[in-house]
Amino acid sequence: MTGHRKWFSSLNPVNTKEYITFRDNGQGKVLGVGSVLLSAKLSLREVAFVRNLVFNLVSILQLLDEGFEVRFKKGACHVLDAEETLVCSLLPFGQIFRVDLTSVEFNGPNPRIAQIESGKGLSVPPLSSWQDGCRFSRSCVSVMTSYLGELLHMDTVGPARVASVSGKWYVLVVVDDFSRFSWVFFMEFKDEAFGFVRDLVLRLRNESHKAMRAIRSDNGGEFKNSRFKSFCLDQGLEHQFSSPYTPPQNGVVERKNRTLVEMARTMLDEHRTPRCFWPEAVNTACYIANRIFLRAFLGKTSYELRFGRQPSAKHLRAFGCRCFVLKKAGHLDKFESRCLDGIFLGYASRSRAFRVWILEVKQVVETCEVSFDETIVGPRRDDEEGTPIFEDKEGADDVEEEVYVRQPPGFESAKFLDRVFKLRKALYGLKQAPRAWYARLKSFLLKSGFVMGSVDKTLFLLSRGGDTLIVQIYVDDIIFGGSSHALVSSFAEQMSREFEMSLMGELQFFLGLQIKQGPEGTFVYQANINTVLDADEDGEAVDQKEFRGMIGSLLYLTATRPDIQLAVCLCARYQASPRTSHRQAVKRIF
Structure with a gap:
């Protein structure tokens, strides 16, 4: 119990006729019950506010109920928290223990070592009190606010790399010093900040009915101008400025900026929301921060300090879902x-x-x-194989026809969300990409002296000095060979200069075919093909798609296995209505 009203971070009046009787037979009425923050680590609840009580009394049982541990030793009593960290020490005072919460052990600058902080390399006995030199040179005024709107911190963030849907580039962040309640306003230009600050100041004055003392900002042109100066003079406000290039002097709003940006970035990434919605993410981050973060030493959220009631979290949902x-x-x-x-x-x-x-x-x-x-995550920007869909493929040339695509997620134009993009280059993954690549490669080979085959348009031949070079193209897979090693090496160097390509060495594998070259000749085979078939244990009817897939695989294999050509073609006759006996025959071929 205590008789000091200012110690309470929250106090609830009580209607009771209870009185506390003192040692001198005097009485004090219990006016209320609330919470008291004695230090950053020591907080007490259910503390009685007693009129005319001079001393502050704390029950050991109450400390134990709050989760603290009390250890009694000869000549001292120590209070520890749940992590066994020392909170405070009490010394004997007659038949009780007493602690002076205003006394703090001084280990600061010491004149014996030219104002260097004690304990850094030298062992110097601590001084019993502050020296006069420190009193005159280091004394400062401790500024603390006591109500909403007394002091406002403000700063701007931006410009963002991506404009919002409504064309905004900047965000103005305003933080109340007492409650840490925050407001965010989005701007296309920085000079819009004055209008938002003016409206907020007038609104807070009507809301709290208390005098606003000051606003604090940096030296940015959006704050340090004639309009702000005139407004502050009319309203009786002090406009405080931080020193140039000294953000810590406006640290309250600087730290809030970082908190909001980090929260917004996390929310955008969670459901892969397009970046043009960054103002919505920042606004949501501010909305949540006002309701979940506790004000230091007051034990209440910013929302509760402003409106006097605890906020609800039942309506909160995952941003971007x-x-x-x-x-x-x-x-x-x-x-x-x-x-x-x-x-x-x-x-x-x-x-x-x-x-x-x-x-x-x-x-x-x-x-x-x-x-x-809230369980569905937005589509990835990769295809099934993990290849970025919107990444240019090297060598893709200009498209001949007009091709339009939707605006990719994360690259939307804020002003033209209902429009599409016109392609200048063929994108990898489009149906036109192989054709554009073939046209580009064909043009290069013809300019280099190659002749295109009259039957196979993907076959190119080059004759030079009695030597021949043959190039076979299949989309972006190219094989080449010739009668002269010098001609082959020259072509490889020429292709590397013109295109970004990888030389795989001697041909061993091409389009599923294995190639083995040796003195006896060149052999083409498919020894690594192994088709796994489902067991027919339940005897169900044959699936038509499965049967056709088996026939298609065997027809591809006949290119290097002519000995199974007849059997495969006979089984292929029954693709329209396959039976179990037909599938068994196909399995025997495998």
């Missing part, structure tokens, strides 16, 4: 879909609604009729 917005029933056909597909982008600032990006109409709506699917 897929959601479905209910359509209004008055304008729907009987067989029309009852919802719109969308992306969740946070919470409305002026209503209890959700903000959703509707994919069909490409705009943000605020609605309460939303169902969420």
